[in-house]
Amino acid sequence: MSKAKSPKLIPLSPVPLYNQLKEILRGQILDGTWPPLSRMPSENELGQRFDVSRITVRQALNDLQKEGLIFKIHGKGTFVAKPKAFQNVSTLQGLAESLGRQGYEVINRLISFKTVAASSQVAQRLKIKEGSPVSEIKRLRLVNREPVSLEVTWLPLDIGQQLEKADLVTRDIFLILENDCGYNLGHAELAIDAILAESELTRLLKIEEGSPIMRIERLTHTDDGTPIDYEYLYYRGDAFQYRLRIDRHRTDSGEKS
Amino acid sequence: MSKAKSPKLIPLSPVPLYNQLKEILRGQILDGTWPPLSRMPSENELGQRFDVSRITVRQALNDLQKEGLIFKIHGKGTFVAKPKAFQNVSTLQGLAESLGRQGYEVINRLISFKTVAASSQVAQRLKIKEGSPVSEIKRLRLVNREPVSLEVTWLPLDIGQQLEKADLVTRDIFLILENDCGYNLGHAELAIDAILAESELTRLLKIEEGSPIMRIERLTHTDDGTPIDYEYLYYRGDAFQYRLRIDRHRTDSGEKS
Incomplete structure (x- = not known):
């Protein structure tokens, strides 16, 4: 590995040293000085190279x-982590449809496919009666063989039943709905927010408890406005x-109001 | 407070008890049985009510x-947390422009406004030379007096200088750029992802280290396609x-390819 440039920290700056070090290291990671999956220098080496204490190095690394x-x-x-x-x-696309174009392999592991009673939230979104049966599909999605997302899908029962014979391992539900079932x-x-991984996510996504999770709640409609997929x-x-x-x-x- | 309905757990279900309990409690929070900011029953009370161990209750609460x-x-x-x-x-709007319509008060606290050397990332996005001076604005944004986001903005120096006299406490940068500076x-x-709060975010947003953060990287262009605000x-x-x-x-x- 080529020796990284080592810009200097400014001891008297109002910006704390660990913050300066963090910015320098972040820049070097993003510009490829430290390539994905390469090993960073040890805390001691970084401390010597930038003339700062090991505590400062540790705080910078902790933030990164x-x-x-x-x-x-x-x-x-x-x-160094791989780029995300x-x-x-x-535009609205399934994961395989979208990532496949970029050359990623997307494979799904079917965790469960069952009929459940609609919770009040599912019922409200799909405009059905609370407690009435809906299909619930849980899939783990693997990008280049690594688990990247857990997806929980609720469908009206008649639509779910049409999906029971479909290939849920390699195909997006969107494409099955369109091509096999004839829905437009x-x-x-x-709705997008950030939460922490809890027990089930920890296990399935192979991450530590408390890891960051980007959560998407998505309600998809047919072209006549009927909710079909929550x-x-x-x-x-x-x-x-x-x-x-x-x-x-x-x-x-498209947008009303 | 009215006594909450207590649906029964199913001991022999393949779904773990804590997961069943979690789903029931989530439903009751979302349907208003437990209103925002109300105190939930203690672990003991919940354990008795649902006939499960305190460990089961704790795991369900931990996940929630x-x-x-x-x-x-x-x-x-x-x-119970307040709704988010x-x-x-x-459409592209500033926070005050968007939340103001919903009746929220949005106020900003200016953390810093300074001229810095453009990092390689900032330079690349704003299409300027690395190391050339840019304006960096750090603002804490408070919604109804509570800190909700930290925003770090980089602007080409000539544009940043026009903002130095502007009211950054109550106004969005977008509106200042449009109405005061005449840019369309x-x-x-x-780019949206989820990370964990590090030291600076922990301090400014008044959250615990390791709390979930929704992070947005945003590059805004004028209507002729020039990047103006990163x-x-x-x-x-x-x-x-x-x-x-x-x-x-x-x-x-709008979308090319």
Whole structure:
């Protein structure tokens, strides 16, 4: 590995030393000085190179780890994380449909497919009666063989039953709904927030408890406005990113109000 | 407070008891049985009511806390979180512009406004030379007096200088750019992911280290496509949500490929 440039820290700056070091290391990770999956220098080496204490180095590395730029392997050292996979969500697409274009392999592991009583929330979204039967599908989605998201999908029972014979391992539900079942999808409403991984996510996504999760609540409609597919998508924060383009003024007629 | 309905858990179900309990409590929080800021029953009370062990109760509550639905105050008990504020990002708007319409008060605290050397990342996004001077603005944004996000903005120096006299406490930068400086904003590119709060965010947003953060990287362009405003927005995961509508087929001409 080529020796990294070592810009100097400014001891008398109002910006704390660990913050200066963090910015320098972040820049070097993003510009490829430290390539993905390479091992970072040890705390001692970094301390010597930048002439700061080990505590300062540790705080900078700690912050970069929280940001998902580096990860630690016990007894092996600190490594640079791979760039996050991203999905462009400027149009409504399934994960395989979107990532497949970028050359990623998307495979799903079916965790469960069952009929459950609609909770009040599911019932309200799908405009059915609370407690009436709906299909619930839980899938783990693997990008290049690594678990990236858990997706929980609720469908009206008659639609769910049409999916029972479908290939849920390699195909997006959107494409099955359109191509096999003949529904035309229209728009989806999304809510995006950040939560921490709890027990089930920890286990399935192979991450530590308390890891960051990007959570998407998504309600998809047919083109006549009927809600057809309600989901919670849980993405590993360290592995995935949504990208989109937003216009200052909408030029289409999609948005009401 | 009215006594909550207590649906029964199913001991022989393949779904673990804590998971069943979690789903019931989540439903009761979302349907208003337990209103925002109300105190939840103690672990003992819940254990008795649902005939499960205290460990089961604790795991269910632990998961709901990770999801941001409840929070604990040491020595006082467990409380229901307020519903998250949300911003509709189907069109490009500043926080005050968007939340003001919903009746929220948005006030900003200016943390710093300075001239810095453009990092390679900032330089690349703003299409300027690395190391050349740019304006860096750090603002804490308070919704109804509570800190909700930290926003770090980089602007080309000549534009930053025009903002030095502007009212950054009550106004969005977007509106200042448009109304005071005469720029027409066009579109923005966003990347959304989830990270954990590190030292600075912990301090400014008044949250615990390791709390979930929804992070937005946003590059805003004028209507002729010139990048003008590059930002990192850090939202408290427990307090904020992005909402948007996505169409299966774009009907406008905004998106290239």
